Each structure stands twice: as C-alpha cells, then as structure tokens.
Amino acid sequence: MDVRSIKNQILYCTLFVLLLLFYCGWMKRAEFPIFYYSNSTWNVTILIWYWPFGDTLSLTGDVCWDLYKIPSCRLVDQHSSFPSADVVVFHNRELIEGSQKLPTDLPRPQGQRWAWMSLESPAHNGNLQKFANIFNMTISYRRDADVTTPYGQLLPAEPEGNLEDSHMNKTSLVCWVVSNYMNHHKRTQVYNELKAIVPVDVYGRWSQKPLSSDDLLPTISRCYFYLAFENSVAKDYITEKLWYNAYKGGAVPIVLGPPISDYNVVAPNHSFIHVDEFASVQKLGEYLQRLAEDRKQYEEYFNWKKHWKVKVHGDWREYMCKICLQYNNLPQHKVYSDLEAWDKNA
Known part of the structure; x- marks a missing residue:
C-alpha cells in the first residue's frame, strides 16, 4: 500500500469520526432539548x-x-x-x-x-x-x-346553555366598595346624589366595613348593581372595578370614568350602565329601581356571558x-x- 492510500484512509477515518461525533451530539440535543436551551x-x-x-x-x-x-x-x-x-x-x-x-x-x-x-x-x-x-x-x-x-379583557367563551338566574340571592339594590374616598372626586359627588334616591350599601376602609379578598365577590354577588366608579376620569382608564368587582361579582356595573365610547370598545355590548347616559343622577336612580323589578330586562345585561368570558390581568x-x-x-x-x-x- 502506497503512502497516498494510507493518507486517504486516515483522512476518511477522521471524517467518519467527526461525522459520528456530530450525529451523536445532534441526537442528544434532540432527545434533551431543554438541556441545550441556552x-x-x-x-x-x-x-x-x-x-x-x-x-x-x-x-x-x-x-x-x-x-x-x-x-x-x-x-x-x-x-x-x-x-x-x-x-x-x-x-x-x-x-x-x-x-x-x-x-x-x-x-x-x-x-x-x-x-x-x-x-x-x-x-x-x-x-x-x-x-x-x-x-x-x-x-x-x-x-x-x-x-x-389593560386591567382586563374579553375572551371567547364556550357556548353554554341557559345562564343561571342573575336575580338569585340578591339582597341589595346598589353596593360600592371604596377605600380612597375624596370629597373632590366626581364619583363622590355622584354617590352623594344617588344615595339620596336609592339605598347604597358601602363597604371598604372608608366605611369601616372592610372586605377580605374571600368576601369581596360573594358580597357583590348579592347586589343588583355595583358602582364601578373610577377615582379619575381619564382616557381608557377602566380598572378592576369593572373587570373584576362587577363582572366577576355578577352585578350590573354602573360606570363612571372615561366616555362611554371608551367602554364600548372593550366591554361587552349592553353589559354596563354609564352615568353619562342619564340627564341627571335622579333619572339614573329611577332607572335602577325599575330595572331591578323587571326580571327579563335585568337579565339582558348578562346575555354577553353566552359568548364572552372575562380575563383579569394582575x-x-x-x-x-x-x-x-x-x-x-x-x-x-x-x-x-x-x-x-x-x-x-x-
């Protein structure tokens, strides 16, 4: 065997070993991909x-x-x-x-x-x-x-049969959970006018009736309406007061914050009541009283649950x-x- 043949064999053997090592390494990566996830x-x-x-x-x-x-x-x-x-x-x-x-x-x-x-x-x-x-x-x-x-968003829901009766276990007309109560807030002014027309049950540190995280939603679920009032009126500022407290709590939200057009972009159709829809707080209070007594009309505010579910971010x-x-x-x-x-x- 001449020198050239010997060199060629050495070269082929070397290439074979390199290819074998490469193949084994590749297989190991394929078998244990997380190990090589650098x-x-x-x-x-x-x-x-x-x-x-x-x-x-x-x-x-x-x-x-x-x-x-x-x-x-x-x-x-x-x-x-x-x-x-x-x-x-x-x-x-x-x-x-x-x-x-x-x-x-x-x-x-x-x-x-x-x-x-x-x-x-x-x-x-x-x-x-x-x-x-x-x-x-x-x-x-x-x-x-x-x-x-956003504080929350809508996700498509699996089609369901009949929704549970939203009138069940309702004992209060309107409720509100508030800790940061400031006289100059617009929501404070609306609340003071509304409570003179309809009963409003208030919870939270301000009313000295704080609710634990476990008690929050069960308490709201016993209310026909929830005051999802933001502490500031600002573009797109729609917080957990709507997404979590009201929607998850099972009460129809009465909202006060950005314009109704901002709510319409992100919230289900016919799922909330905006304060600005009424000429006065007096008119709002009268509407709430009538709505709570009309089972069919009240239930329409929950029809959105047939198609959507709420995801709360946090x-x-x-x-x-x-x-x-x-x-x-x-x-x-x-x-x-x-x-x-x-x-x-x-």
Missing part, C-alpha cells in the same frame, strides 16, 4: 430594573412561554444583565416617590430601549417633565401606548412578556421628548 435562543431580553411596589415574582424557567405561550422572551431582574438587555423597564411610582432612580450613570448600550410603565391615571403619575428624552417605550392601560396592558410578568409581542413592530429610534404631554393627553 441564552442564545432568546430573541428579546427584558430587564426589570426593580419590581413594582416590591412585588417580587419568580422568574425561574422560561416564564413567558410556560405561563403565556410567548416564545423567545426572557425576563431577568439582575442589574448585572444591564449590558445585554434589549429593554429595561421602570415602573413610574417608585421613580416619582424617589425610592428608585434611573441608572443614568451607566453607559447605555446602543439600541437598548428604556420602557416607562404605569397603570395609574395621569392625575397620579406625578411630574414627568424630568423624564424628557429618556424613554423609548410606554407600557400602560392606554390603547395608544406602545405596549397596552401579574407583572405578563405585562413584561407582552413587550416581546410588540418589540419588532416598534420604531427602533423612538424617544419620548415630552412624556408629560403624552401622559396628560388622556
């Missing part, structure tokens, strides 16, 4: 610079996929991840209170986006003028935010994961030169 597979990394209100939640595993079926989206909360993060999220409350600060002393990686997040109405967001030309993204309940994070991780759904559709070089103006335009 950071290189993440498309977007979201850094939570600090947890809103200190509500620290677990980020173990592939949170966005495991909980919300959002792929290639990693949530982290270690400051050491700052240089590699695609988005850094800052919750407004801690910034305006001064308990947290922006990391403006750190060199900001090119292309990294800073997100301003608030689920509060403009009246409670404080002075945002100092944040001019800092943020690239807004996360808010507002429909015109870069990432919209997990900060879900809000963060939603960033990944919008990330590639947002302008790369967007900067809010006047965040205050955007926020107040509500």
